[in-house]
Amino acid sequence: MKKFAIYTVLLALFSCNLSMEEMDYDIRPRIKNNSEKVIYFGSQHNYPDTAIELNNPLKVSSRRVNPGETVVSRASNWEPKFNSTSHGIIMFFIYDDALQDVPWDTIKANYMILRRYDLTWDSLVYMNYIIEYP
Numbered sequence: 001m002k003k004f005a006i007y008t009v010l011l012a013l014f015s016c017n018l019s020m021e022e023m024d025y026d027i028r029p030r031i032k033n034n035s036e037k038v039i040y041f042g043s044q045h046n047y048p049d050t051a052i053e054l055n056n057p058l059k060v061s062s063r064r065v066n067p068g069e070t071v072v073s074r075a076s077n078w079e080p081k082f083n084s085t086s087h088g089i090i091m092f093f094i095y096d097d098a099l100q101d102v103p104w105d106t107i108k109a110n111y112m113i114l115r116r117y118d119l120t121w122d123s124l125v126y127m128n129y130i131i132e133y134p
Contacts, residue, residue: 029073029124032132033065038097039114039133040064045081047089047118052111056104058095070130082121092117094133 031041042057057063065071082088094115099107106112115133124131 027078027129029078030070030130031065031073032070032130033067034132035134036067038064038066040095040097041093041131042095043090043092045090047087047091050091050116052093052108052113054093056107057093058097058100058104064097065133078124079121082124088120090119092119092131 031039033039040057040060040063042054042063044053046053062071062074078090081090093113094117095107095112096114099112102112117131119131
């Protein structure tokens with residue numbers, strides 16, 4: 001009976017370790033909206049060029065974050081994205097829902113964003129993969 005209990009505990013610990021490895025492999029950033037307004041988000045990899053090169057995230061429902069909500073990014077693993085950029089930085093943008101009626105070219109030309117984050121892999125890890133606004 002004692003051996004069975006020991007094996008059960010070891011199996012449980014081994015399973016937890018496998019689960020942690022799987023989580024490390026499939027780390028996806030979360031966008032947490034602490035504001036009282038709907039926000040949208042987007043990211044791009046052309047740092048240090050800060051011009052907005054994104055397609056309009058305001059038209060993509062999966063990039064919408066309601067007040068008080070946390071949304072998981074659809075990308076399965078961001079680590080390779082950081083490794084493939086020349087500076088290892090991804091710029092992350094937050095947009096206001098009020099911009100729904102503003103032409104996308106105007107938003108880009110006037111840099112009409114609520115906040116920009118310049119993220120390195122280390123900064124994302126430090127933030128526990130949670131990008132909070134504000």
